[in-house]
Each structure stands twice: as C-alpha cells, then as structure tokens.
Amino acid sequence: MRSVLDERITLKYGAGGEAMRTLIRQVFLDGMAPAPTNGDIGLAAMDDGAALRVGDRWLVVTTDSHVIHPIFFPGGDIGRLAVSGTVNDLAMMGATDVLALTCAVIIEEGFPRGDLVRIQQSIRDTCAEAGASIVAGDTKVMGRGELDGIVLNTTGIALSDHVVPDSGLCAEDVLIVTGTLGDHGMAVMARRHGLALDADLRSDVAPINRLVRAALDAAPGAVVAMKDPTRGGLASALHEMAEKSGVGILLDELALPITAPVRAASELLGIDPLQVANEGKAVLGVRPEAAEAVLAALRAHPLGRDAAIVGRCVAERVGTVVLDTGFGRRLVTEAEGEPLPRIC
C-alpha cells in the first residue's frame, strides 16, 4: 500500500487539508508530549492554539507563519495578514483579549525598503484595530533566491476565563458563519496565474477578536466550537470540526453568504468557493436555543453584517459534511492541495 506521505513535500501538504493534518500527525507529533491529562489543550489536539491552565484562568498560545504572493493584494497585505491570522487563532480559542504578539521577519536580499515600511505600518494599524501590541521581534536577511520576498511569523498569547475548542459540537447544534465566504482566496487567486480578471474582489483579512467577543457575550456558554476557515476554506474547517466532535454536518447551499463577484469567479475558474480561504471569518457552533441571539450580536457588528446560519449538526454520518444544493445532496470534500483554475 502506498503511503499518504510521499518522499517529497509537495504543495498539497501546505494546503490546510487532510494531507497537511496527516503530515503533522506522522512527522511533527512523533515523539512529542502526549495529550495532557490535566485538561490542557496541547499540540496533539491540533486546535488553533494551545491552552494552558494558569491558576484559575487559561493562557492561550498560538503561532503562525505567513507567506503570500502577491505581498500587497486588494483588501490587505502580508502585514495585516500576519497580525489578523494570529489574533484570530487566539480568538478561535475564546481568547479575545490579546496580551501580546511577537513578530519575526525573514527578508530576501534586495527587498525594497519602502515595501518593508508599508508592511510595518499595516502591522501597526492592524494591531490597533485588534487592541494588540508587538512586544518582541526578530529580523533575518537571506540571500537572493533563498526565499520569495518576505516571510512573517507571529506568535500570540492571551489570558482567558473560558476556552472554546474546535471539537465541542453536538447533534442539533447550529452552525453560523460570521460573513461572506471565499473573499480572501479569490482576491489573491485573481492576481495569480496571470488570470487577468477584472472584478471587485477584495480580501476579507481582518482581526475579528472583538466580533467574536460580541458573539460569546450574547449567550454565555452557548458557543461550543469555533474555527477560522482559512486555508482549505469552510470545507476543511467543517471537516475538522465534525471529525473531532463526532458529529455529521448538514449545510444549506442557498443560505451560504457569497458575494456576486466571488460566485462569478468561482463559476469562471471552476473552483468551489467552499474550498477557498477566508482571513476575517469564523464558523461558530451554537446551541440551537441561542442561535438567534448570537446571530443578532454578530450582525450588529460591522464585520458581522453578513453573518448567517448555514447548517446544523446531525448524529448521522459522523465526520462528514453534506451539502443540500436545492437540487439534491452531495458530500463536501476537502481540497487536495491549492485550488487551481480548471478547464473541465
């Protein structure tokens, strides 16, 4: 039998899907500390971050590296992405008040200084939006051709009274997305592969910790699972949540909020918007009785205007995501590697 793990690491292992999770399990978890028994959430949980008991509170830690091409894209840039990505990973654990961020930068020889200044300004502005600050950093320069432009790594820490895992779903829980889907990935893709698409496609990259706080406060204890549908899109996020929670998920295609340009670009390029990355969205699992209250709280926030109930959890077909298209039903599959424009 052929192994999932090829001898060479191809791009599909970085696409946030099943291949990447397998790589992490087979390589990075090997010989590492087993799942803690004291209730802490560690590496083995493969959640958005770790949660460590400190007194009667939780210390939440997460880290994320950011590479993107192009570095500046409609709606954002790599600096905004680096801050938002880490702030959002903390928020997905319920830790919405950021204690501190660190930022490490690796720069390619010859990188324009002006671009670096733009990126720094964007980091600063995004930190202000999130109520976060950078307390430590690191800078390296590598030879031309040894990396593509610039790589940013951010680590975030936060203290929280409660932790929301990505595995807390039960049958009948309602699934809410905090806004439109596929904006980031489609905006970036339109600028790649020489597609030359002329459309109003803008990345949604934003720190959503305050939006998430509003949802959590609207119905304390009722938000039982959260995840940000970044690489791999909503499809990967829901697969992971369903698998870890031991439920099935039923989605309603007609309820999915997707902007007209994203829908159009998806049709044109033959790409499933459910597999496309978001950088300013979350999917929340909510107890059914609290769904309307959480939805109202989200919609009252500027970043949650387009929030919608998109599906529910079921006891059947554990670990799978089924989409009701209005014509029939299909299994939602995870992208195998980066979505690419196709001809058939």
Add this chain to the structure above:
Amino acid sequence: MTDAGVTELKFRDPVRARALEEALARAVEAVGRAPVSVMHVCGSHEQAIARFGLRAALPRGLNVIMGPGCPVCITDVPEVDEGVALARQGVRIATYGDMVKVPGTGMSLADAQAEGGRIDVVYSVAQAVELARQSDEPLVFFATGFETTAVATAAAVLQDPPPNFFVLSAHKYIPPVMEIVAEMPDTRVEGFLAAGHAATITGWGVFEPFVARHRLPVVVAGFEPLDILAGLLKLIELVRDGRATVENMFPRCVTKAGNLRAQEQLWRVFRPIGGKWRGIAHVPNGNLRLRDEWAYLDARKRFDIDLRRLWDHAPPALVDACICGDIMAGIKAPTDCALFGRECVPHAPVGACMVSSEGTCKIWHQYGGHPELGGYGAVCAR
C-alpha cells in the same frame, strides 16, 4: 432579460428540476427493467452532476456511468511522463490546472515542481503564448483536453506564436471512443449523453453514423441542472421507446453542422492518430497530434524527451491490473478490482475512474455505492 447571470439562473430552478426528476423516475420505471445504464462522456457533466448533488436525486433504477470524457482521467501515463520528463530536464512547462496533480508512472507535474521543475498553471493557451513572449527561453505548453480545448490550441498555433513556444499535444478526440465503448463485449450501456460543449464545435451531426451503426440513442445536453435532467429524461424516453436517434437538447449552443470555422482550424493544425487512453483501450483516431507542417513547434520533435530516467526507479505498473474499462462498460463494479481501496485510492489514483471527482470508483470510495444522503430531514438553515 438583460444579464447573463439571470438568464443562466433559469436553468437552475429547483422547482422545475424536481418536476424533471419525478418525470425521469417515472420514465425509468416505464422501461420496465432495472437498472437502466446510460453513459455520459463529459467531465463537465460529471462536475455538474457532482456539484449540484444530482446523483443523490436520480432514480435508483438509473445507472449513469461516467464514461471516458474527462481529459484529466484519460490522459495516459506515458503522456504525463513526457511532461514530467521535460520539466525534470529543466524545460519550463505551462499547462491547465487540471493536469498538475495527475500521476504519471512515478510522478505528477506537482512532484516534478517539488523537485525544482518549473510549472506554470494557465487558464488559457493564450496566456502560455504570452509567457513565452516575455522571455527567450523555451516554453512547452502541455496541451490537454478534447476537441473543444484543442481548437484553442489550434488558434494559438495559427496566430504565429514566438519561436520559443512549443506544444506537447495530449489532446483527444471524443467521437471514436464512443465506438469503443459501444463495441465492448457485454456492454450494458443503452444510450449516451453527449457533451454539449464538444458538440458546439463538432455539431450534433457527427453522431449520426454512430447511431446508425450501433442502434444506440445519443442525446446532446448542456451543463446546468435542468439541462442534464432534461437530457437524461429524453435519453430514457428514447431507450424506453427503442428509438435510436440523435436528439439535440442543447440548441442554444449546438447546431447540426457545428462551428465550421473552429473545425477548419482544428484539422489544419491537428491530425487524428490512434493511441492509448488511460485505463480504457487503444482508441483508433482518438489522439490529436500536430501535423508535420507544425513540426517546428512540436515538443516531441524538438526536444529529446528521456522517459527511461523516469521508468528506472518507478514502482511496478499498477495500471496493468486496473479494470477501469470494464467498470465503464458497466460489466464490473469497483469492488471487483484488486486495487480498489488498497493501491488505488483518491489521493493516489491508478485508473481514470478514481482520478475524477465523479469517477465510478471515486464515488464508490466516498459513498459506498449510490449516495444515500437523505434520511435526516431538512437543513432548516434559512
């Protein structure tokens, strides 16, 4: 109607779809025997059936078989190998996104890229020509797809591309392979749903000799949910009534003669030759190769493509044990194959039926047969 979005949405009306689904179920029942097996020969029919969840809504007595209609699935291993070998020899390759992950003997283009090969994904051959124009180094366009796509390659060849632009043609021609399927011994296929976009080029008249020879009905259909359901309904009616004719259910794009200007360009640039289709058979006149006139941009003639280096450390040829051809003919089920679910899985496919998202083997692997996705009520999200 002022906008294309609104007009296309007419073909996505769930109420009309349900009426067609019900009529289809009644028509299948009226045939009086189960299952009724028909074949579609188009990757985009597959994609549409999958995307709209139509398979779960089709009557149980109707077996819609995925035929050899998806270029990703039927591009043969040695053809992928040629692209991989060129990439590993340092030649820059441009190709469609569909082809990047398709496995050759030992490697896909994605694997070659991981080893340092330069692969550019393009949406159009015109983009590949543009990439070639931007530098002096050779660029090989790995050209895949059926006649619809080959027409675009032909147009690019006729548009006087720069001297560093070359074509590695893996283009295929659909009509001959329908003959192969119809002539398979014990085939259960009782009718064909033909591809509306390929027929836009060739015209529906191209199927008349086929129908006359094999006494099997052919329905040309489009790609929206209503197009597919209406096409299937028409096809089942023809099967029920024992009528072997060609019916054009996609008149908004398909005419009897097709697009003559496109055909003229297609045959000026390409000639049909026989060749192997992955997991199916040798298909006479099924492959499109550049005519001698264009030898100067034919990658096979201009580069020394060294395939032996790829085969030296390749795993044993699993493809020999693949029974895709029999599965497509409706004679065997995926579970009859020794490779199914073991050596042949969706992330490491051997045959065409496991490569495609709607291939029979992939469907069985995902659903265990017919997709039963009902049974737990409505979504109630809205």
Add this chain to the structure above:
Amino acid sequence: MCLGVPGKVIDVRGEVATVDFWGVRRQVRLDVVDEPVAPGDYILNHVGYAIRRIPTGEIDATLALYEELLRRAEADDDLMAADVRGEIQGAGRD
C-alpha cells in the same frame, strides 16, 4: 469535459473581446467563433476563447423545449394510467 461559461460582450477590439461574466470581466479571444460578435451579444467561453455566439432567443427556446418535454412526459403517464384503469375495469367485467 469542457468548462464553458456564458458571458455578455462589452467591447470588441479586433480579435479580442471584453466579456462580462456575472460581474467579472475578462478578455476573450474571437479567433474561432464562427459569427461576427458585437457588444451586447452573449458568447460561450472556453479557456479564454469564444466558441459560440448564443442567440438570445435560444435561451427561452431551450426552456420551452424542456416544458414541452415535461408536458409530454406527464401526458404519457396519464395515458399509461388510463391503460391501467382500463385493464382493471376490463378485469372487473370478466
């Protein structure tokens, strides 16, 4: 096999048209389409080439074709139902 997408022609310059696909615009080549294309026309695009000019009336004509198909399918069913009724009644008379 071939992803074809209909769009509306906005502008034509030589063998290249700017085409609107539900709000996304892209250039499409006109080398292979077999009829003259003008702004306002609909075309079918495949891999950046227009392969067909779609006559506007044909969209409604296709829908009418499907309605007709459904009507006849239902009429067939009614006929069959009538046959069955006839047989049952016939059986009753024996």
